[in-house]
Amino acid sequence: MKLDYRWLYDTVRRRFESDEAMEAFLPKALASDELKQKGDDRYLSAMSQRVFRAGMQHSVVDAKWPAFEEAFWGFVPEKLVLLSPEQIEGYMKNDRIIRHRTKLQTIPKNAQFILDIRQEQGSSFGEFIANWPSTDIIGLWRLLAKRGARLGGRSAAAFLRLAGKDTFLLTSDVVARLMAAGIVDQTPTSQRDMRVVQGAFNELQQSSGRPLCQLSAMLSLSINPRF
Known part of the structure; x- marks a missing residue:
């Protein structure tokens, strides 16, 4: 299965009053x-x-x-x-x-x-x-x-x-969303599961153009609006 970025964006966007508020909230990574x-x-x-x-x-x-x-x-x-x-x-x-x-x-x-x-x-x-x-x-x-x-x-x-290096975080909320989407069926610990998670983030990054840190935050916000 895969995560749909449009659904993710729309779900998270509803947590904020404006596009600007959402973008200001999301974390930023340093450039190379x-x-x-x-x-x-x-x-x-x-x-x-x-x-x-x-x-x-x-x-x-x-x-x-x-x-x-x-x-x-x-x-x-x-x-x-x-x-x-x-x-x-x-x-x-x-x-x-x-x-x-x-x-x-x-x-x-x-x-x-x-x-x-x-x-x-x-x-x-x-x-x-x-x-x-x-x-x-x-x-x-x-x-x-x-x-x-x-x-x-x-x-x-x-x-x-x-x-400042771009990375995702496997917080409990992020894992909960990955499990709900059928990406994994438990907290990923094995290298196989970690590769599956990396693949899911890579697909999200390709479809959104966003850094991993923002996608990670958005996955968390889709579960917990108080992130």
Whole structure:
């Protein structure tokens, strides 16, 4: 089965007073050039912010993030890859940040991940992210989960959304709409089901011209008007 974009658009449009209100509400992704221009420190910061957001109120983490930026020297990968276990223990005494040892330990690991990608690709991490095709965004999720630290599950997509890379999110509302449309019969976890979901989004993107992030939001709004 497939999702009908015209039905989706009409359903979501009824939630808003005007076309302008709907378009203003829908999320925006950064253009490829914008992703390439971002420093790799911004990607490490976004990775780390996502790791700390997991299982916590996002507002609590976000309020402390300026203190994280200061404590971790702006998240420059070349510096943070050198963090020692003793330095991590030192951060456990800093009451301006969230003192979660396991999550703190991901910072030098993800710094190494970024540096490894740079060496392998011969370009910045931002270029690597920008050049990855949206038609296989689940492939990027898999890579992040395999090679990054604590970037599995929903965290890969959530990191990409924070960084500005176009991606869909498999929230409970999005999954509910996919199930109602007969695309999947349960929350997709297997690679087979993930490929089916990617195919459904690719078809929607081809028929609408919209980025994945907006299609994801529209699917959610078709189930939950308060999204």
